[in-house]
Amino acid sequence: MRETRLRNAVADRISEQFIPDRSSFPLRTATVAAVAAAEAEAVDRDARFPQKALDAMRAQRLLGVQIPLAFGGDGASVADITDMCYTLGRACASTAMIFAMHQTKVACLVRHGAGSAWHETLMRRAAAGQMLLASSTTEGQNGGNIRFSTAAVEHAGTEISLARNATVISYGAQADGIVTIARRANDAAGSDQVLLAITRDNYTLEPSLAWETLGMRGTCSAGFELKFKGTAEQIFPEAYDKIHAQTMTPVAHLSWSSAWAGIAAASVERAQLFIRKAARGAGGQMPPGAAHFTAAKMSLAKLRAMITTNLDTYLTHEHDERALSSLDFQSQINLLKVEASELAVATVMSAMRACGLSGYRNDGDFSIGRHLRDVLSAPIMINNDRILANIATASLMSGVPTTLRD
Numbered sequence: 001m002r003e004t005r006l007r008n009a010v011a012d013r014i015s016e017q018f019i020p021d022r023s024s025f026p027l028r029t030a031t032v033a034a035v036a037a038a039e040a041e042a043v044d045r046d047a048r049f050p051q052k053a054l055d056a057m058r059a060q061r062l063l064g065v066q067i068p069l070a071f072g073g074d075g076a077s078v079a080d081i082t083d084m085c086y087t088l089g090r091a092c093a094s095t096a097m098i099f100a101m102h103q104t105k106v107a108c109l110v111r112h113g114a115g116s117a118w119h120e121t122l123m124r125r126a127a128a129g130q131m132l133l134a135s136s137t138t139e140g141q142n143g144g145n146i147r148f149s150t151a152a153v154e155h156a157g158t159e160i161s162l163a164r165n166a167t168v169i170s171y172g173a174q175a176d177g178i179v180t181i182a183r184r185a186n187d188a189a190g191s192d193q194v195l196l197a198i199t200r201d202n203y204t205l206e207p208s209l210a211w212e213t214l215g216m217r218g219t220c221s222a223g224f225e226l227k228f229k230g231t232a233e234q235i236f237p238e239a240y241d242k243i244h245a246q247t248m249t250p251v252a253h254l255s256w257s258s259a260w261a262g263i264a265a266a267s268v269e270r271a272q273l274f275i276r277k278a279a280r281g282a283g284g285q286m287p288p289g290a291a292h293f294t295a296a297k298m299s300l301a302k303l304r305a306m307i308t309t310n311l312d313t314y315l316t317h318e319h320d321e322r323a324l325s326s327l328d329f330q331s332q333i334n335l336l337k338v339e340a341s342e343l344a345v346a347t348v349m350s351a352m353r354a355c356g357l358s359g360y361r362n363d364g365d366f367s368i369g370r371h372l373r374d375v376l377s378a379p380i381m382i383n384n385d386r387i388l389a390n391i392a393t394a395s396l397m398s399g400v401p402t403t404l405r406d
Contacts, residue, residue, distance in 0.1 A: 019075075020069060020074050020075030020076065021074075022074075022076070022080060025065070025074075025076065025080055025083070025084065026083075026087075028060040028061070028062060029060075029062065029083070029084045029087045029088065030087065031056060031060055032053060032056040032057050032060055032062060032088065032095075033087050033088055033090065033091040033092075034091070035052050035053050035055075035056040036050060036052075036053035036056070036088060036091040036092035036095040036096075037090075037091035037092060038052075039052050039053065039092070040091060040092035040093075040094075040095075040370070041370070043092060043094055043095075043217070043218035044094070044215075044217050044218060044370050044373075044374075047211065047212065047213075047217035047218065047220070048218060048220070049171060049173075049174050049218060049220045050092060050094055050095045050098070050218045051174075053092060053095040054095075054098070054132065054174070057099070057130070058130040061074070061130060062084065062099070063102065063106075063126070063130040063131065063132060064106075064126050064127035064128075064130055064131075065080070065081075065084075066080075066081060066103055066106045066107060066110060067106065067109075067110060067123050067126060067127045068110065068123070071120060071123040071124050071127055072123070072124050072127030072128055073123070073126075073127040077315070078107065078251055078254060078255075078311070078314065078315065078318070079311060079315060081100075081103045081107075081251075081255060082254050082255060082257075082258040082307065082311055083258070084099065084103075085099060085100045085103075085255050085256075085258035085259040085262065086258045086259070086261055086262040086265070087262065088259065088262060089258065089259040089260065089261065089262020089263045089265070089266070090262040090263070090265050090266040090269075091262075091266075092218070093215070093216060093218075093259065093262075093263050093370075093371070093374035093375070094216055094217065094218025094219050094374070095218070096259035096262055096263070097170075097216055097219050097256070097259050098132075098170070098171055098218075098219055099255075099259075100252070100255035100256050100258070100259045101134075101135045101170050101171075101219075101252075101255075102132055102133050102134075102135075103251070103255055104135065104247075104248065104251045104252045104255055105133040105134075105135055105179040105197075106126070106133060107247050107248075107251040108179060108195065108236070108243055108247050108248055108251075109122065109123060109126070109133075109179070109197060110123065111243075111246065111247045112195070112236050112237070112238050112242075112243050112246075112247065113197075113236065115237070116233070116236070116237050117233070118231075118233035118234060119197060119236065122177075122197055122199070125199075126177075129176070131176040131177055131199075132171070132174065132175045132176050132177075133175060133176070133177045133178065133179055133197075134169055134170055134171050134172050134174075134175030134177070134178045134179070135169070135170045135178075135179060135180075136164070136166045136168075136169045136170075136172065136178050136179070136180035136181075136226065137180070137181055138166065138167050138168040139151060139164055139165050139166050139167060145386065146181065146244070146382070147191055147193070147241075147244065148190040148191055149181055149182050149183045149190055149191075149193050150165075150183070150190065151163060151164040151165070151182050151183065152182060152183035152184070152185055152186045152188065153182050153183065153184060153185060153194060153196070153235070154186070155185060155232070158231055158232050158233075159229065159230070159231060159232070160229075160230060160231065160232050160234070160235070161227075161228060161229045161230075162180075162182050162196065162198075162226070162227070162228045163225070163226070163227050163228075164180065164182065164225075164226040164227075164228075165208070165223075165225060165226075166180070166223060166224050166225070166226045167208075167209055167223040168209075168221045168222075168223060169205070169221065169222065169223070169224050169226070170219055170220075170221040171219055171220050171221065172205055172220075172221075172222060172224050173205065173207075173220065173222065173224075174220065175200075176199065176200055177197065177198060177199040177200060178197075178198050178203065178226070179195065179196070179197050179198075180195070180196055180198065180226070181193050181194070181195055181196075181240055182194060182196065191241075192239075193239070193240035193241070194235045194236065194239065194240055195235070195236040195240045195243050195248075196228075196230075196234050196235050196236070197234055197236070198228050198230060198234060202228060202229055202230040202234075203226060203227060203228040203229075203230075204226075204227050204228075205224040205225070205226060206224060206225040206227075207222060207223070207224055208222075208223040208224055208225050209222060209223025209224075210222055210223075213377075214373050214376060214377075215370070215372075215373030215374040215375070215376055215377050216374050216377045242321070242325075245324055245325045245330060246321060246324045246325070249330070249333055249334070250314050250324070250329075250333045253310075253333050253334070253336050253337040253340075254307065254310060254311055254314065254333075254336070256337065256340075256341075256378070256381070257303075257306075257307045257310075257336060257337065257340035257341070257344075258307055260303075260340060260341060260344035260375055260378045261300070261303050261304055261307060261340070261344060263344065263348065263371050263374055263375045264296075264299075264300050264303060264343075264344045264347035264348055264351075264371075264375065265300060266371055267296070267347065267348040267351035267352070267368045267371040267372070267375075268293075268296045268297055268300050268347065268351050270351065270355065270359070270365075270366050270367075270368055270371075271289075271292075271293045271296055271350075271351035271352075271354040271355050271359070271366075271368070272293065272297075273365075273366065274289075274354065274355045274358055274359070274366040275287060275289065275290055275293050275354060287356075288356070289353055289354040289355060289356050290354070292350045292351070292353040292354040293350070293351070293354035295350040296347050296348075296350035296351040296354060299343055299346055299347040299350060300347050302343060303340060303343045303344060303347060306336065306339060306340060306343070307336070307340060310332065310333060310336045313329070313332065314333070317329065327394045327397055327398050328398050330391070330394065331391050331394050331395055331398055334387050334390075334391050335387075335391070337382065337384075337387060338379075338384045338387055338388060340378075341378030341379045341381070341384060342378075342379060342384070344375050344378055345372075345375050345376060345378060345379065348368060348371050348372050348375045349372065351368055351371075352368040352369075352372055355368060
């Protein structure tokens with residue numbers, strides 16, 4: 001507890017001394033989005049990494065934007081990051097998801113690395129070199145159960161090693177480093193986990209599973225045999241259960257949901273253009289799909305409101321460990337992922353029905369096929385059924401509100 005207070009005090013001093021200038025964020029993000037949009041179709045068709053978009057992120061210094069100014073970043077908040085995810089999601093789903101996952105790892109580094117010399121050095125390196133950090137939370141047969149690890153950290157004095165059968169490492173081959181979880185030691189329980197930050201100079205990847213998917217093809221989230229050797233300093237000083245509750249889960253679900261909302265917004269925009277064109281061609285008479293456009297517009301509004309409400313809750317309690325670990329908040333933030341993913345799919349589907357055959361086609365200005373394929377990943381990315389099963393007991397323990405605004 002004393003170490004946690006010390007780290008929080010360090011972070012507070014940094015915040016007081018350096019006030020970020022957020023005025024450049026929208027323009028910098030829009031610049032990257034324009035590059036991402038230009039290659040989105042090719043990225044999807046060829047299942048290739050959106051390298052041009054990543055190069056643009058580096059040029060605009062967005063990869064290190066969340067790192068505090070004291071360590072060379074821009075001090076962006078989680079609210080800033082979600083806005084960026086939404087903008088990028090409208091341009092290219094794969095680019096947005098890569099950015100969202102990277103920024104989730106950076107958020108863990110920023111919040112839980114302050115006060116650790118090794119992690120503070122990594123922050124400086126990440127900001128200066130605009131390093132891309134990959135996510136590795138899935139291994140073996142555990143599917144999306146990231147609160148249980150099979151692979152364990154091997155200890156030999158101050159040196160450590162890890163061998164991990166990672167069935168998915170998001171953009172692993174393209175990343176400059178990986179943030180991964182593992183059992184604390186060989187004799188530790190699967191739920192007794194630690195978080196490690198590792199860099200290319202101390203790990204190797206052996207491809208084990210290709211990435212041939214329906215959507216999100218540009219994330220290149222292939223499987224690898226991960227082998228790492230480094231020092232014990234690379235383990236985050238706090239236990240993973242705290243990192244998971246306070247940062248990993250809320251930032252991931254807020255960022256992912258914002259990216260999905262961006263995909264939904266792009267599909268609604270195409271549907272709107274189609275309806276306008278069809279109405280003009282029919283002398284002002286609305287086409288049959290107009291009602292589906294209205295449904296898409298309404299569900300997008302609900303999706304955005306859901307995300308911003310949960311974001312406001314998180315920002316209000318961002319530094320309150322007890323509130324973030326509470327059953328109410330954990331249930332709420334997990335249900336955000338479930339509800340947002342389902343609503344995003346429904347929104348894109350309504351947009352496609354508004355466009356009819358023009359939306360179903362892959363070769364027209366109103367095509368929504370890529371958006372639908374990409375957003376269909378949302379409910380199965382950490383499967384919604386698993387989340388609902390995991391929070392069922394917690395939901396029973398949580399009280400039912402007695403007033404509208406409680």
